[in-house]
Amino acid sequence: MIEEVLVTLRANPKIDPVLSTWSWEVPLYLFLGGLAAGIMFFAAIMVLANRQREAPFVTEKLVLWTVILLSVGMAALFLDLSHRWYVFRFYTAFRPSSPMSWGSWILIIIYPICLLQILSTFRQGYPNLARRLERFDIGALALDLSERFRRRIAWISIPFALALGIYTGLLLNTLVARPFWNTAILPVLFLVSALSTAAALTILGTSIKGERNLFTQIDFSLIAVEIFLVLLLVIDLSTGSQVQLAALDLILGGRYTVGFWLLFFSIGLLIPILLEGRELLRKSTSAFYLAPLFVLIGGYLLRQVVMNIGLHSSWVDYANQFDPQLLQLLQ
Amino acid sequence: MTGCAAGVRRPGTGELTVSPTICDICFWKCAGIVYKDGGEPWKVVGNPNDLHSRGRLCTRGTAGLGAYLDPDRLKTPLLRVDNNGNQRFKPVSWDEALEFIAARLRKLASDHGPEKLALFSHGSGGGHFKHLLQAYGSRSFVAPSFAQCRGPREVAFKLTYGEGVGSPDRTDMEHSRCIVLIGSHIGENLHNSQVQTFAAALHKKAKLITVDPRFSVPAGKSDYWLPIKPGTDIALLLAWMHVLIQEDLYDRDYVTRYTHGFTELKEHVRKFTPEWAYPITAIPAARIRETARVMAANAPATLIHPGRHVAWYGDDTQRLRAVAILNALLGSWGRPGGYYQQEKVALPNYPIPEYPKITARVQDANRGKYPEAYAGVSTAVFDASIGPDALYKAWIVYGTNLPLTVPGVAGRLQEAADSLDLIVAIDIQPCEVTGYADVILPECTYLERYDTLRNAPERRPSLALRMPAFKPKYDSKPGWWIAKQLGKRLGLGDYFPWKDYTEVLEWQLKQVGSSLAEMKKTGVKVFPRTTPMYFTEGTDIEFNTPTGKIEIYSTQLAKLGFDPLPKYSAHQEPPPDYYRLNYGRAPAHTFGRTQNNKYLFEIMPENVIWVHPTVARKWDLENGRYVRLKNQDGVESNRIRIRVTERIRPDSVFMAHGFGHTAEGLRLASGRGADDAALITNIPHDPIMGASGMRANFVTFLEDEV
Amino acid sequence: MTRYAMVIDTLTCVGCGDCVTACKTENQMPDGLTRDWVVETTTGEYPNLSTEFRSERCNHCSHATCVYVCPTGASHFWRDTNIVLVDSGKCTGCKACIAACPYDARLIMHPEGYVDKCTFCHHRVENGLDPACVSTCPTHCMHFGVLDDPAGKVSTLLRTRNYKTLLQETGNEPNVYYLT
Numbered sequence A: 001m002i003e004e005v006l007v008t009l010r011a012n013p014k015i016d017p018v019l020s021t022w023s024w025e026v027p028l029y030l031f032l033g034g035l036a037a038g039i040m041f042f043a044a045i046m047v048l049a050n051r052q053r054e055a056p057f058v059t060e061k062l063v064l065w066t067v068i069l070l071s072v073g074m075a076a077l078f079l080d081l082s083h084r085w086y087v088f089r090f091y092t093a094f095r096p097s098s099p100m101s102w103g104s105w106i107l108i109i110i111y112p113i114c115l116l117q118i119l120s121t122f123r124q125g126y127p128n129l130a131r132r133l134e135r136f137d138i139g140a141l142a143l144d145l146s147e148r149f150r151r152r153i154a155w156i157s158i159p160f161a162l163a164l165g166i167y168t169g170l171l172l173n174t175l176v177a178r179p180f181w182n183t184a185i186l187p188v189l190f191l192v193s194a195l196s197t198a199a200a201l202t203i204l205g206t207s208i209k210g211e212r213n214l215f216t217q218i219d220f221s222l223i224a225v226e227i228f229l230v231l232l233l234v235i236d237l238s239t240g241s242q243v244q245l246a247a248l249d250l251i252l253g254g255r256y257t258v259g260f261w262l263l264f265f266s267i268g269l270l271i272p273i274l275l276e277g278r279e280l281l282r283k284s285t286s287a288f289y290l291a292p293l294f295v296l297i298g299g300y301l302l303r304q305v306v307m308n309i310g311l312h313s314s315w316v317d318y319a320n321q322f323d324p325q326l327l328q329l330l331q
Numbered sequence B: 001m002t003g004c005a006a007g008v009r010r011p012g013t014g015e016l017t018v019s020p021t022i023c024d025i026c027f028w029k030c031a032g033i034v035y036k037d038g039g040e041p042w043k044v045v046g047n048p049n050d051l052h053s054r055g056r057l058c059t060r061g062t063a064g065l066g067a068y069l070d071p072d073r074l075k076t077p078l079l080r081v082d083n084n085g086n087q088r089f090k091p092v093s094w095d096e097a098l099e100f101i102a103a104r105l106r107k108l109a110s111d112h113g114p115e116k117l118a119l120f121s122h123g124s125g126g127g128h129f130k131h132l133l134q135a136y137g138s139r140s141f142v143a144p145s146f147a148q149c150r151g152p153r154e155v156a157f158k159l160t161y162g163e164g165v166g167s168p169d170r171t172d173m174e175h176s177r178c179i180v181l182i183g184s185h186i187g188e189n190l191h192n193s194q195v196q197t198f199a200a201a202l203h204k205k206a207k208l209i210t211v212d213p214r215f216s217v218p219a220g221k222s223d224y225w226l227p228i229k230p231g232t233d234i235a236l237l238l239a240w241m242h243v244l245i246q247e248d249l250y251d252r253d254y255v256t257r258y259t260h261g262f263t264e265l266k267e268h269v270r271k272f273t274p275e276w277a278y279p280i281t282a283i284p285a286a287r288i289r290e291t292a293r294v295m296a297a298n299a300p301a302t303l304i305h306p307g308r309h310v311a312w313y314g315d316d317t318q319r320l321r322a323v324a325i326l327n328a329l330l331g332s333w334g335r336p337g338g339y340y341q342q343e344k345v346a347l348p349n350y351p352i353p354e355y356p357k358i359t360a361r362v363q364d365a366n367r368g369k370y371p372e373a374y375a376g377v378s379t380a381v382f383d384a385s386i387g388p389d390a391l392y393k394a395w396i397v398y399g400t401n402l403p404l405t406v407p408g409v410a411g412r413l414q415e416a417a418d419s420l421d422l423i424v425a426i427d428i429q430p431c432e433v434t435g436y437a438d439v440i441l442p443e444c445t446y447l448e449r450y451d452t453l454r455n456a457p458e459r460r461p462s463l464a465l466r467m468p469a470f471k472p473k474y475d476s477k478p479g480w481w482i483a484k485q486l487g488k489r490l491g492l493g494d495y496f497p498w499k500d501y502t503e504v505l506e507w508q509l510k511q512v513g514s515s516l517a518e519m520k521k522t523g524v525k526v527f528p529r530t531t532p533m534y535f536t537e538g539t540d541i542e543f544n545t546p547t548g549k550i551e552i553y554s555t556q557l558a559k560l561g562f563d564p565l566p567k568y569s570a571h572q573e574p575p576p577d578y579y580r581l582n583y584g585r586a587p588a589h590t591f592g593r594t595q596n597n598k599y600l601f602e603i604m605p606e607n608v609i610w611v612h613p614t615v616a617r618k619w620d621l622e623n624g625r626y627v628r629l630k631n632q633d634g635v636e637s638n639r640i641r642i643r644v645t646e647r648i649r650p651d652s653v654f655m656a657h658g659f660g661h662t663a664e665g666l667r668l669a670s671g672r673g674a675d676d677a678a679l680i681t682n683i684p685h686d687p688i689m690g691a692s693g694m695r696a697n698f699v700t701f702l703e704d705e706v
Numbered sequence C: 001m002t003r004y005a006m007v008i009d010t011l012t013c014v015g016c017g018d019c020v021t022a023c024k025t026e027n028q029m030p031d032g033l034t035r036d037w038v039v040e041t042t043t044g045e046y047p048n049l050s051t052e053f054r055s056e057r058c059n060h061c062s063h064a065t066c067v068y069v070c071p072t073g074a075s076h077f078w079r080d081t082n083i084v085l086v087d088s089g090k091c092t093g094c095k096a097c098i099a100a101c102p103y104d105a106r107l108i109m110h111p112e113g114y115v116d117k118c119t120f121c122h123h124r125v126e127n128g129l130d131p132a133c134v135s136t137c138p139t140h141c142m143h144f145g146v147l148d149d150p151a152g153k154v155s156t157l158l159r160t161r162n163y164k165t166l167l168q169e170t171g172n173e174p175n176v177y178y179l180t
Ligand code: SF4
Pocket: B023, B024, B025, B026, B027, B028, B029, B030, B053, B056, B057, B058, B059, B060, B061, B062, B190, B191, B192, B193, B590
């Protein structure tokens, strides 16, 4: 028998007994960032495939939301910072070894790309707003130029969209001290989920049958890939180290079993794939909004649940003999 | 210093001021240095010139600032007033409080006589009040460190060697090649230089033999851990003597030259074979033989450690006699690695008039019992303070939280308070006993006062100074000031002829060739030894016993009708479903005095009860759950957290002492953990010197309804 | 790079917690926050038992994942050593380093919110002193020094005694050694 206990009470807030350094802000950012990446990606692909006309919602309308979603995500991230007035420090250094540093600089580049992407279809998507913009010479010029280079912009957007999508998973994956995140499947899963949520948003938003149909097909395949990836993730962890096995236990009977399988996996993947499959077979359209809604909720839950599990999974387990809550008496 | 990034905190870059102190968080009295950083309290560290601390303070000493910073400290004198039948305390001025006490004491002296005043004290400031008491006309001082702690060992060693072990203990562990601990958990009790010399022995790979039913900290470091059945130590000690004599392993020269009664001992232990001891102690005979041989192989640098808290079963003087005898057989008394001879500074007292003649002795409270009690027995003084024929009508309680310290008094304090005319409590913090006082006087902490010079027996004689690092917080005052003010009001001003205690210090230091100015700088002054630290080999020594020898056979005990050689007798076993209550120290706390210190609270805010996994299964207990304990007499404890561990025998439980405070003024400590002292209600008294046997109690578990 | 190491003798450590208290006062830590802690491991069944006491803190890893993930350079190696510090003037409180430390050795400073950790008492080390925890330990079980100096205290101990480090398998190359 091995008994390991702390002799001196250790209860550093948010570190003990399990990490709770991040709550909803970071997952929300990861979700919104992924969503924005997915929209960028589809908008660009449709342009390049010359299917802008068939998918006007995503290429012309939804694309505007990339900057909004990103900004909301960034705001959430800002709220998470515990020393937040030093936020400018992200941009007084570039640390190549730090994914978060990459992330913050990528965002700086992505913003203008998003803007260009928006401008390149602005006249079609938001004619009223475009007209206002045209009142300024510079505005008209910008619209003209970006329309002219629409394809080039789309080409540039794709790698950045993918980078952003992967980054949201990579961010966690590279924190090697958290065994649950320590699998290469995670960035891929996050990317596919990002695309799937963007597809789902398109299904929800579009009023054009063809577009909805197309994206239902796309989403169906993406969810299928996701299910496959989740299984891969389980297999990958199960062949991992002791601590990864312990982390896996958290979703195989442990305290996150319900969260992972019932909330994320069932609501986010199983139910929508069934609903979308039914829709594709029978072409039933009655409750078409249900599946994408579930996908979106699932997309957020994926990030939240994976983050919680990761924070919970640890190399060390410090067990207090004394009641850590007693330290509150010091306040 | 440049080249480092700005924005990394660097403590201690403000203007630094340092001043010497003597730690008062426990009674080891380590010399330390107080640092202030930009005028703000920063830290207390050990004084490198000090033999008690060797430049390092223990956990509690390091946390000393917590005592000074404690917002729950006593802030002003408090007087008990009757508010329509409700007793409460009202803040009063020092004048009012002191005058109140003086009036009562004047009346006491004229109505009953001054010898009716008793002083309970513990710790370094007590001296000022002992002085006051003697000037007033009483010599009834009592400290729980005698009958509740190390009295049996002092008496046993005095009977055997003519002198006690003393404090700090004269154990020469840094030179020991073999150390035997019997129920003593050095490391869990953190007496600074004792731990340091113990660790030094470990570093040098000294053999360590630990006798303890619990897998204590030193047990985990031992070459031999003997998990003895509780209460059977004397049997083991006798068997060890048997082996040493039978196998001719004892120090023949030493025994012949210095001891008296070896032949009687040889005869006495003949039948106490290891095979006899095995069924009693549960230590296999071969193991007993092997460990005896290890002791002999390393003798005389083998220390059978005398322990400190040894008031266990009511036959403790006899057990410690066995320890003393075993040391004599190994020839370790007076030898390197065994017991060295201590030396103090010959420090004259400040000249004062002679005390009045006092015939009443504190031993009168023993009412003819405990013939070898050379100091006051706190339980006896307590008993003698109750009832119509009480010997005591007033108490001064200085820094001694009686209910947590003296077992058996918790339930009877009200009775005592009703019987006494006056209880004065002098303390730093509100605690259980202050609640029963008529007047409470707030003393300032050791960091805010001058005090008597520390002149402790040690390897080398030395003096150490305690001086204030800070002005007294709130309306608290130093002990010397309180004693002097009371003296003045009692017409005893002649005994306090100084204006300020620094005059006393200055005078005393001058007599030994130093000065207050020097001591303020150095904190400690070490003097050369004038006597040898060990026996000079081959010379005869006159011991302070009736025979002038080390009395293996105690002529004094024989004369008093006690066993002149220790015998084993069985102790009570736990009844079914009950477990022996074992208690001990935790390194982070001193008795019940430090639980409200925020630094120490932070690392150990409560105590836990250790239970063996089989017990946990039987009672369905799990780690972290709270239970209550009930003892054999139906006394229930506060809630206490379970720790399931293999480190305890299935027939006992263990908890750290000093928790379970009920004094509401202690905002951190109150209600945290359980108090072992309250669960100790079955108390066999040592007939030789009156020690309270504290290990004869059994507890069972109760659900904690929250 | 100068490598500083702490070598802690589990055979003499008694688990007294003095290192924790000394760190708290030396480094003026706010109530309730701690940079070091003591762990006790008991193995076996009564009466065949062994215990080990370990004073733990940041390992000042040679491969400090916390430094690598820090996006602003707030977490950095002090001068050219393995001593890992956090510059509160650069720390945004993103807490990536906390998640990146396999030892959970970092904490969030109260009330400011920047990330804090054991500094190996660099403010003492640069003045030639041992860290506060090392210099107070009443069992003298903690040692501190430069690892690259073959004649130095810590290298000698590591040469002559058995030792281990915590979680070697993380690859962080910890520099707190435990003599066993
Ligand atoms: S042993 Fe510790 S508490 Fe006792 S006097 Fe020394 S430093 Fe203070």
